[in-house]
Amino acid sequence: MLNNTSADQQHTHFYKYQGAGNDFVLIDNRSLSFQYKDNNIVLQLCDRRFGIGSDGLMLLQGHPEYDFEMLYFNADGKLGSMCGNGGRCIVAFAKHLGIIDSETNFLAVDGPHYAKVSAEGNWVDLQMIDVKDIEKDGSAYVLNTGSPHYVNQVADLKDMDVFSMGKEIRNNPTYKAEGINVNFVEDQGDHLFVRTFERGVEDETYACGTGVTAVALAMAKANEQHGSLKTDITVLGGKLRIEFDYDGKDFSNIFLCGPAELVFEGDVKV
Structure with a gap:
């Protein structure tokens, strides 16, 4: 548990994933029960001594046009740009939750992404954005x-x-x-x-x-x-x-x- 004694504390279920050693805290936030208030919450959760410990935190949220939306926070607590290994981990997470099977289209900060996941759920091929410059x-x-x-x-x-x-x-x-x-x-x-x-x-x-x-x-x-x-x-x-x-x-x-x-x-x- 975090060293946090606020009266309005609530229990949040989390999952810890890693992709080639890049590790993340993931939360199923389709119910929007995890309310991001400030950088300190994410900072504490990612702390390797006083929290769970990770390179970043991701919220899996619902979206009307995609299988889900990926919201990524850096370990410093701030909203981040696209995270590739995080994207692969959240696809494996979505399969674990039963949201997707072998393929998905989801939304991230840099736009839509397509991905394929193995039957075992532990290998992901994630399509990245095109690069011109x-x-x-x-x-x-x-x-x-x-x-x-x-x-x-x-x-x-x-x-x-x-x-x-x-x-x-x-x-x-x-x-x-x-x-x-x-x-x-x-x-x-x-x-x-x-x-x-x-x-x-x-x-x-x-x-x-x-x-x-x-x-x-x-x-x-x-x-x-x-x-x-x-x-x-x-x-x-x-x-x-x-x-x-x-x-x-x-x-x-x-x-x-x-x-x-x-x-x-x-x-x-x-």
């Missing part, structure tokens, strides 16, 4: 895959101080106001190794779905790869795959594919 910042690539990302190719990523270097880039004069997620990538031949410093969490995470998507697209552009492509990616929390089409100008049919697993569920006072 990739800019350069020195040797790095900057693009938006539902969230803004900075992609820089490096060597010896295993031993790199991702926290310090990512924090410095995220807070430089160019990006400080809006923030940016900072990805470092090392090409290891048959796959890419990626580590990410995430805004909102303000730390390195074990995986970032929109981040690995951005990396796959940026590397395809850098290497002048065209056609229907598949990119295998290793992150600290496991393995992910990006599938997409690239005609040399625009990226389309982008899918973020990977595991999404229920860790535990319980009740908490908020």
Whole structure:
């Protein structure tokens, strides 16, 4: 339970999911019983010492035109932009709740998303938004895959101080106001190794779905790869795959594919 002694506390049932080590608190809020009042509620729930512990929190809410709506909060308590691994986890969650079966169309902050989920409910292929614009910042690539990302190719990523270097880039004069997620990538031949410093969490995470998507697209552009492509990616929390089409100008049919697993569920006072 949270250390919260307010008289108007109520029990809320939650589920903890993880996708390649990117972990989330999920709440079925179709009844709108969870009333978001301020940043502190989400901040407490995501706290790894005094709360449940997660990289973010998601509310699954009803929607008249879609199977459900995804409302995502960063671990700092603020409403966030699109979260790819969160999107995959909430699809697995929707299947667990019986809202969907093998396919879904749901609404997120960056628009509608289509997804496919395995019969076991633990693998999700999530379609991401199309990407047209990739800019350069020195040797790095900057693009938006539902969230803004900075992609820089490096060597010896295993031993790199991702926290310090990512924090410095995220807070430089160019990006400080809006923030940016900072990805470092090392090409290891048959796959890419990626580590990410995430805004909102303000730390390195074990995986970032929109981040690995951005990396796959940026590397395809850098290497002048065209056609229907598949990119295998290793992150600290496991393995992910990006599938997409690239005609040399625009990226389309982008899918973020990977595991999404229920860790535990319980009740908490908020």
